[in-house]
Amino acid sequence: MGKERVAIIGSGNWGSAIAKLAGNNVKKHSDAFDDSRVPMWVFEEDLDIRVDLPPFALVQYEGRKLTEIINTDHENKKYLPDVRLSENIVAVPDLLEAVKGATALVFVMPHQFLNKCLDQLEGKVEKNAKAISLIKGVGVEGSDIHVFADVIQDRLGISTSALSGANIANEVAIDRFSETTVGYRTEEEGQMWQKLFQTPHFKVQLIDDVAGVSLCGALKNIVAVAAGFIDGLEYGNNSKAAIMRIGLLEMKHFCQEFFDDVKEESFLQESAGVADVITSCLGGRNRKCAEAFVKQKKPFDELERDMLNGQKLQGIHTAKDVHIFLKARDRLGAYPLFDKVYHISWEGLPVEKLTEGL
């Protein structure tokens, strides 16, 4: 069997962190991977002056293309500053060029942009390619719900696994000890993805549960928004622990009600489950912006723009998608925490109502 040729589709905060690991690992496992070049698709932009650098440095970056900066300085100055990417990571602005010849496709972009990418990729990827989705979110159309690994697999006709875990990108990128979970389609593919991502500081566990791993990653973002509301209200640690417990139960109930064969271990024994709920409720972007939503009384789109420098929030969008789905299935009453997060984020429900009736 030939060597796998990796392409990374996405280059935000997590996309760049994972590119760092993959770029190094293809060299370490050059028997299994082509280590000469790992294309990373970059949604091209000119770097603006909001990058957090000393004033004299702004001149250097203003107006330069992000791909050019990544390829010259080997650093994504906008989405993952101060972390060096290996030189085999090559930023490519054209999506089709980035995936040309690739046999191992890593999808890692904010979920709102996936469908547009798949429109371009359909019929254009290698027939023997495999993919993995690192995207946290769900695809909903009325009473239908899909995890993105299934969406990618169906639209591109290639076997697609999922990776999710307690993985704040900035911490993984600087080699702070972390774990993650790969939900694989076949054990062999699981081992290939493990080889691509695992380091002594980033432990990759394998489980035969693509849906469970994917759903945990999506639904925990709703719980993290609720935790941020609790922080904004300054209710303290007992309340936050209660939100995590209730949230985890709603996550599990949701998976078991609407998906077949989701494994119990994914919630309690894997990083994708309880560990990601904890890290996201303590330290994630969804938590941070939800706290600011309460304290600053500004809408989420404004907070995202002001606080995240181009990075994207997922939790409020997943809350809306899940609300649409549960409403269509007439099951809103069974998921009071998910429903409260939706109504507070999108419908003006006072945040003090969050814990009422839980």
Ligand SMILES: NC(=O)c1ccc[n+]([C@@H]2O[C@H](COP(=O)([O-])OP(=O)(O)OC[C@H]3O[C@@H](n4cnc5c(N)ncnc54)[C@H](O)[C@@H]3O)[C@@H](O)[C@H]2O)c1
């Ligand atoms: N950041 C984390 O700590 C983290 C950790 C684990 C998983 N995730 C998940 O990984 C996925 C990707 O997150 P991220 O942190 O890499 O992204 P991000 O939040 O940093 O988003 C910025 C990215 O979105 C891209 N973008 C902006 N507008 C676009 C457009 N119109 N079309 C296409 N791309 C556009 C930008 O170019 C940039 O690459 C998400 O599902 C997220 O939940 C994130």
Ligand SMILES: O=P(O)(O)OC[C@H](O)CO
């Ligand atoms: O920063 P958040 O809230 O998008 O969470 C990041 C990761 O998903 C944590 O595992």
